[in-house]
Amino acid sequence: MPRRRTLFGQSVDRSIFVAYFLGGIVPLLGFALLADRVIPSLADRAEQWALGATIAGTGLLSLASFLALRHIVTSTLEKMDDDNHRLATLIGFARELSSAPHAHVVAESTAGWAIRVAHGEAAWLFVRHDLDKPFECWASRGDLAASWLEANGEEWLEYVDHAARDGEGLVVQASTDTDLSLVVAPLGGDALPEGALVVASRARPFRTSEIDALATLAGLGGVALANVESDDVQRNFYSHMTELVVAALDTHIQYRRGHASRVAETAHLVGRAMGLDERALHDLHFAALLHDVGMLRIPPEHQKDPKHFRKHTLVGHRMLSRIRAWEGAAPIVLQHHERIDGAGYPDGAVGDDICLGARILAVCDTWDAMRCDDWNRAALTPEAALAELEANAGTQFDPDVVRAFRGLVEQDEI
Numbered sequence: 001m002p003r004r005r006t007l008f009g010q011s012v013d014r015s016i017f018v019a020y021f022l023g024g025i026v027p028l029l030g031f032a033l034l035a036d037r038v039i040p041s042l043a044d045r046a047e048q049w050a051l052g053a054t055i056a057g058t059g060l061l062s063l064a065s066f067l068a069l070r071h072i073v074t075s076t077l078e079k080m081d082d083d084n085h086r087l088a089t090l091i092g093f094a095r096e097l098s099s100a101p102h103a104h105v106v107a108e109s110t111a112g113w114a115i116r117v118a119h120g121e122a123a124w125l126f127v128r129h130d131l132d133k134p135f136e137c138w139a140s141r142g143d144l145a146a147s148w149l150e151a152n153g154e155e156w157l158e159y160v161d162h163a164a165r166d167g168e169g170l171v172v173q174a175s176t177d178t179d180l181s182l183v184v185a186p187l188g189g190d191a192l193p194e195g196a197l198v199v200a201s202r203a204r205p206f207r208t209s210e211i212d213a214l215a216t217l218a219g220l221g222g223v224a225l226a227n228v229e230s231d232d233v234q235r236n237f238y239s240h241m242t243e244l245v246v247a248a249l250d251t252h253i254q255y256r257r258g259h260a261s262r263v264a265e266t267a268h269l270v271g272r273a274m275g276l277d278e279r280a281l282h283d284l285h286f287a288a289l290l291h292d293v294g295m296l297r298i299p300p301e302h303q304k305d306p307k308h309f310r311k312h313t314l315v316g317h318r319m320l321s322r323i324r325a326w327e328g329a330a331p332i333v334l335q336h337h338e339r340i341d342g343a344g345y346p347d348g349a350v351g352d353d354i355c356l357g358a359r360i361l362a363v364c365d366t367w368d369a370m371r372c373d374d375w376n377r378a379a380l381t382p383e384a385a386l387a388e389l390e391a392n393a394g395t396q397f398d399p400d401v402v403r404a405f406r407g408l409v410e411q412d413e414i
């Protein structure tokens with residue numbers, strides 16, 4: 001609720017009072033003092049009354065002007081306060097939308113903020129992806145939202161259809177049988193999904209400023225929905241592309257089927273244990289899945305020849321760095337065969353010059369290789385594989401990564 005303005009609550013009120021005091025009260029007092037001396041000298045009683053009445057009338061008019069001015073100023077301040085509140089709400093809403101991961105989170109957020117911005121009692125978001133299909137209620141907020149929707153849903157869906165089709169909002173001000181005031185605002189954006197935001201309040205007409213704010217909110221919500229859905233489509237595409245490439249790798253390097261998926265799983269656990277943020281975990285995940293993607297360019301007959309297979313880190317880096325969704329994984333792929341003592345390849349990078357993702361991947365990659373039968377030896381037991389990692393901590397592997405890895409093995413996470 002906006003704060004109630006008081007006369008001295010704002011510096012502008014104080015300024016008005018000072019101005020009134022200097023320009024109204026002080027001259028009036030002077031006038032009254034002067035009249036006090038003049039009135040007794042007037043011989044005619046009627047003239048005395050007339051002068052007195054003039055002074056009193058001027059005083060009353062002055063006071064009335066002051067009160068009117070004060071009312072105008074406080075009303076203006078309240079309106080400004082309301083506008084600021086709505087602007088802050090819309091900014092908060094836009095900020096929340098920017099981090100909303102899914103369309104349903106956007107829908108819930110839009111309905112929730114609609115109640116706040118218009119002081120409504122319930123809000124719903126109706127959406128459809130296909131123009132031939134009916135609208136679905138994606139979000140419903142407010143204690144009475146379910147019962148009001150059940151009682152009025154059919155009628156409101158017609159309003160929603162009308163608003164979404166024409167792109168124009170609809171306002172019903174407490175004139176329906178249920179005594180509900182209703183605002184139906186179409187979602188913004190020209191692309192699908194289309195729909196409308198509906199906000200209701202019992203027997204309280206919505207103000208023009210609230211209706212305007214809801215129109216803006218629905219516009220922002222619609223654009224955010226379209227963006228999130230477009231991101232979803234892209235994520236889905238890259239996820240399936242990755243699966244396809246991993247499947248191709250599994251076929252190409254036959255003696256390690258399922259290796260990339262297992263390495264991605266353990267790398268994620270180690271990365272999380274070592275405090276990597278979501279972005280770094282995302283890059284590590286793709287790097288782990290695609291770390292040997294460069295092998296696709298190494299003919300099968302040369303896969304066991306170091307002169308040839310060592311090129312796979314450079315080739316993989318080149319392949320991934322051209323693709324936006326995978327470019328963060330490229331440096332990890334480039335360095336996943338580096339050793340912290342500098343004896344690795346392709347650059348002989350040392351210690352922290354090797355990125356943490358690559359240091360984690362090196363351990364997880366080697367662990368999985370040791371735990372599987374290879375073309376020239378049988379799989380090692382977990383104890384033997386862990387002993388091998390620890391024996392090479394400080395030379396081949398980062399000791400901190402090996403320590404984190406051991407912790408996860410001891411907790412039965414790996």
Ligand SMILES: [Fe+2]
Binds near residue numbers: 291292312336337
């Ligand atoms: Fe590799």
